[in-house]
Amino acid sequence: MAILFLVSLLGFTPLVIARPGPPRPHILHIVADDLGWDDVSWHNDQMITPNLQDLADNGVILDNMYVQTSCSPTRSCLMSGFYSANIGSQHLVYKPDRPHGLPPRLTILPQVLKEEGYATYGVGKWHLGYCNSSYIPTNRGFDHFFGFYLGSVDYITHKTSEKGPYGTGKYNGYDFRDDGKRVEGEGVDGVYTSLLFKDRFQEIIENHDPETPMYLYVAFQLPHSPVEVPDEWKEKYDGLVTNEVRKTYSGQVTLMDDIVGRIRTAMEEKKLWDDTFVLFHSDNGGDVKHAASNYPLRGNKGTYFDGGIRVAALAYGHGVEKTGYVNEGMIHAVDVFPTFVEVSGGDLDCEYLLDIDGVSAWKLISEGEESQRDGFLITVDEDYPEMSKAAALRDGKWKFIQGYPAFRYPEKHLSWYDTPYDADDEPGVGPAIPEPEGTELWLFDMEADPCEESNVADDYPDVVADLMAKLDVYREDAYTDFPDEDSSCDPALYDGWWSSGWCEI
DSSP: OOEEEEEETTEEEEEEOOOOOSOOOEEEEEEESSOOTTSSTTTOTTSOOHHHHHHHHHSEEETTEEOOSSHHHHHHHHHHSSOGGGTBOOSSOOOTTSSOOSOTTSOOHHHHHHHTTOEEEEEEEOOSOOSSGGGSGGGTTOSEEEEESSSOOOTTTOEEETTBTTSOSSSEEEOOEETTEEOOSTTTTTSOHHHHHHHHHHHHHHHSOTTSOEEEEEEOOTTOSSOOOOHHHHGGGTTTOOOHHHHHHHHHHHHHHHHHHHHHHHHHHTTOGGGEEEEEEESSOOOGGGTOOOTTSOOOTTSSSHHHHEEOEEEEETTOOSOSEEEOOOEEGGGHHHHHHHHHTOOTTSHHHHHSSOOOOHHHHHHOOOOSOSEEEEEEEOSOSSSOOEEEEEETTEEEEEEOSOSSOOSSOOSSTTSTTTOSSOTTOOSOOOOOOSOOEEEEETTTOTTOOOOOGGGOHHHHHHHHHHHHHHHTTOOBOOOOOOGGGOGGGGTTBOOSOSSOO
């Protein structure tokens, strides 16, 4: 289907010329939140994820899928097809007390799929801006959105602060919306958030017209902190895990897996499943201080080591012809947009898609062909002191970082890996690791050293010089949108709710 774009003062406006053709596949896009590399059963047989394991066994495990180090940067890549550093979203996350979000000038994935004739549903976490109504999902191509706008909420109270769902921030308020309307009252208050999502998934599927292709964006908060889950899920790890925090976290993962199974059952009952393409992945590496595990990868959420950016992923279903194996081809989050456009039958040569950083990975996923990419930009984030100041890229077998890979970085692997999951101490707590001193150039041979144990920058000065030059090219287009805090965000001004309308675009 051809997509034409007219340039206006408001940006790119897609126009569609309809053409006859067979029904397009439904697209089920499942994004876990802070799921560790080691937190799925195909990497760790201690984890109870039977529904995801069945998809992995009968689909394809994507063993080299890369994302960004944290939530908003990855989600901006998924939705826009641009590297986060090229659209200003690479630094930390979109913060609730700062006036920013995914730029409205961008035409994003649900808008394109909607113009392709898809019904578009989002459930769960947005985290791409909210301070102006132009940022919210129902104004960005989603027909319906049920969930929260910020980065996380307490699973029971549905409240959060600018420092997360712990009530420790300067600003605190509720964050739960149904097509923009506040969600509260009987049947909602005090109910574990993900169970509310489960009910909404089933409602969407039951009421969906099977003749209309569906894009269902399943944006879990699970297993993101806070580490809390109903006891029935935690108890599944009795006798398997002794550490109570890790046991609770593992229960969160298994609850997420159960919800995936329920989505599948609902789609099977509605006779949608056989015509559905499924992509599952995490938004970044696991947060070890909240009991995740990225073993044996080095690093944590928020670091540029692979433990922060290489994630568990799989594809399954309609159009996936080669199945039952592990695909080692390189895929980046920016590739999801053009891949889904190709799955939908859309035009990859339209003007907008020619400008993005992503390339379609459909042939790699469906037929096992070689990846169209052999590298990617990791970040250009050198302007702010929070976290790490660094620029980094992957180029073939080489991974290069100029600056610091993490604000506090692990010597080898974070947490308790000498005695996995059995330590009596709180997960992630161990010997203090000092910030790196004197080392600003990091080079890893990812083929010979996938766990990044040996920095070989001093051994390959010509490689370092070449990669520094490539980073300089990326710096030409990179910029950062991270404005100062604005007290106009305060939920106390809006009846205790995080609300839109206090910032300009």
